[in-house]
Amino acid sequence: xxxxxxxxxxxxxxxxxxxxxxxxxxxxxxxxxxxxxxxxxxxxxxxxxxxxxxxxxxxxxxxxxxxxxxxxxxxxxxxxxxxxxxxxxxxxxxxxxxxxxxxxxxxxxxxxxxxxxxxxxxxxxxxxxxxxxxxxxxxxxxxxxxxxxxxxxxxxxxxxxxxxxxxxxxxxxxxxxxxxxxxxxxxxxxxxxxxxxxxxxxxxxxxxxxxxxxxxxxxxxxxxxxxxxxxxxxxxxxxxxxxxxxxxxxxxxxxxxxxxxxxxxxxxxxxxxxxxxxxxxxxxxxxxxxxxxxxxxxxxxxxxxxxxxxxxxxxxxxxxxxxxxxxxxxxxxxxxxxxxxxxxxxxxxxxxxxxxxxxxxxxxxxxxxxxxxxxxxxxxxxxxxxxxxxxxxxxxxxxxxxxxxxxxxxxxxxxxxxxxxxxxxxxxxxxxxxxxxxxxxxxxxxxxxxxxxxxxxxxxxxxxxxxxxxxxxxxxxxxxxxxxxxxxxxxxxxxxxxxxxxxxxxxxxxxxxxxxxxxxxxxxxxxxxxxxxxxxx
Numbered sequence: 001x002x003x004x005x006x007x008x009x010x011x012x013x014x015x016x017x018x019x020x021x022x023x024x025x026x027x028x029x030x031x032x033x034x035x036x037x038x039x040x041x042x043x044x045x046x047x048x049x050x051x052x053x054x055x056x057x058x059x060x061x062x063x064x065x066x067x068x069x070x071x072x073x074x075x076x077x078x079x080x081x082x083x084x085x086x087x088x089x090x091x092x093x094x095x096x097x098x099x100x101x102x103x104x105x106x107x108x109x110x111x112x113x114x115x116x117x118x119x120x121x122x123x124x125x126x127x128x129x130x131x132x133x134x135x136x137x138x139x140x141x142x143x144x145x146x147x148x149x150x151x152x153x154x155x156x157x158x159x160x161x162x163x164x165x166x167x168x169x170x171x172x173x174x175x176x177x178x179x180x181x182x183x184x185x186x187x188x189x190x191x192x193x194x195x196x197x198x199x200x201x202x203x204x205x206x207x208x209x210x211x212x213x214x215x216x217x218x219x220x221x222x223x224x225x226x227x228x229x230x231x232x233x234x235x236x237x238x239x240x241x242x243x244x245x246x247x248x249x250x251x252x253x254x255x256x257x258x259x260x261x262x263x264x265x266x267x268x269x270x271x272x273x274x275x276x277x278x279x280x281x282x283x284x285x286x287x288x289x290x291x292x293x294x295x296x297x298x299x300x301x302x303x304x305x306x307x308x309x310x311x312x313x314x315x316x317x318x319x320x321x322x323x324x325x326x327x328x329x330x331x332x333x334x335x336x337x338x339x340x341x342x343x344x345x346x347x348x349x350x351x352x353x354x355x356x357x358x359x360x361x362x363x364x365x366x367x368x369x370x371x372x373x374x375x376x377x378x379x380x381x382x383x384x385x386x387x388x389x390x391x392x393x394x395x396x397x398x399x400x401x402x403x404x405x406x407x408x409x410x411x412x413x414x415x416x417x418x419x420x421x422x423x424x425x426x427x428x429x430x431x432x433x434x435x436x437x438x439x440x441x442x443x444x445x446x447x448x449x450x451x452x453x454x455x456x457x458x459x460x461x462x463x464x465x466x467x468x469x470x471x472x473x474x475x476x477x478x479x480x481x482x483x484x485x486x487x488x489x490x491x492x493x494x495x496x497x498x499x500x501x502x503x504x505x506x507x508x509x510x511x512x513x514x515x516x517x518x519x520x521x522x523x524x525x526x527x528x529x530x531x532x533x534x535x536x537x
Contacts, residue, residue: 010053028051065136119155294449480512505530
């Protein structure tokens with residue numbers, strides 16, 4: 001059976017093409033060797049389950065470890081409402097794992113399960129079983145955040161913590177590895193007066209405690225670098241006879257995804273299953289990757305995107321912050337301790353730029369979120385009334401031969417709209433939302449055939465660049481505020497330099513002039529060897 005690119009569940013080397021994450025696994029193995037308790041807390045579909053799978057294989061092969069790998073996925077909510085049921089089921093899960101990892105323990109664990117009717121008895125059972133071996137015992141627990149809002153599970157973590165703190169007196173797991181979206185060590189456990197889950201001092205009062213303040217910091221970057229993506233593509237080329245510059249394609253995939261594992265695999269899956277069958281030649285090109293991005297952004301149903309959008313819609317303050325970054329192009333200092341930024345990091349929305357500012361994690365997320373925000377902005381009929389009467393031929397006036405766009409005509413049309421709508425009544429609105437108006441204006445023109453990435457640029461007057469990809473053509477449109485001739489000349493130079501970095505000879509500039517009397521100028525200029533079409537609105 002031929003291997004394929006996988007975007008759901010655990011990846012297996014004999015069934016799926018897998019990135020080379022051996023360096024990451026070696027670092028995680030070092031943490032286990034050191035006896036750390038830690039949480040692999042990363043956003044959904046970041047490869048956490050696959051990481052645990054390969055970590056288990058690596059540890060088992062050494063002969064030094066007995067590994068129990070369990071998951072709370074699919075256990076239901078009932079077990080987290082009964083200490084007796086939870087403790088018994090946990091021992092049963094250990095017994096199931098023991099059948100392959102430590103068969104000599106299976107029977108004793110099965111027999112011990114009914115008697116483990118409390119967390120204290122569960123702790124005693126773990127100690128008694130682990131005394132039977134001189135090997136180090138490691139436990140891996142996946143899908144931890146399925147139950148982190150439950151008091152009983154947090155109490156279970158506290159029990160593990162107490163065992164770890166008393167590891168010189170009682171046998172405990174050598175290392176505990178949890179996989180979760182949330183960072184479990186941030187949870188606070190409220191204990192009732194007089195309770196002590198370790199059972200050592202039942203009269204000790206602990207009102208508040210951190211069940212995971214022993215956890216080691218997990219700082220390993222789980223994003224896929226180009227050099228980790230390339231071996232996966234090399235395997236694919238070898239098995240399928242496909243031609244590609246794997247180093248270049250790996251770099252292109254990283255360019256759009258910033259190494260988000262799900263997005264990397266998803267683009268590869270689209271390339272393999274949707275784009276390659278339509279081509280005469282069996283090769284992957286830079287243009288094919290761009291087409292895969294276009295198809296991905298057009299998907300109506302995608303669990304990853306659905307979760308992303310749901311997070312924003314359920315958190316209005318986070319929505320406003322993301323809107324400020326993507327649509328308005330505002331600059332925010334990256335501070336992970338800020339609650340909203342921390343929430344965005346938790347769900348894979350934010351990242352830190354090289355300049356120390358807040359940015360959206362990857363270009364695909366930036367585009368998908370922008371599309372959602374623009375669609376919610378109910379001004380499309382006002383901007384393009386002619387679209388209603390001729391929806392299929394709307395983009396035709398802007399099309400040139402070879403599927404090129406007439407950006408000059410598009411910007412002149414946008415200027416015409418702004419001039420007709422720019423009244424004293426609408427002035428404040430347009431000053432606040434000029435960028436959103438342009439993005440809404442351009443969306444139906446390129447819809448289905450292209451996309452427009454919003455790339456923030458930090459300079460004196462440039463706040464947002466829009467890189468439009470239409471079929472296999474790219475266009476750079478810069479939007480900026482008029483702040484005088486000196487700043488304008490500096491902005492032109494920055495645009496020319498940006499065009500040079502992108503190996504482009506022509507660019508487009510929209511100048512938002514908020515003065516009472518506007519010039520409404522437009523025209524081509526030459527600046528530092530680049531042709532730039534400028535319109536004032």
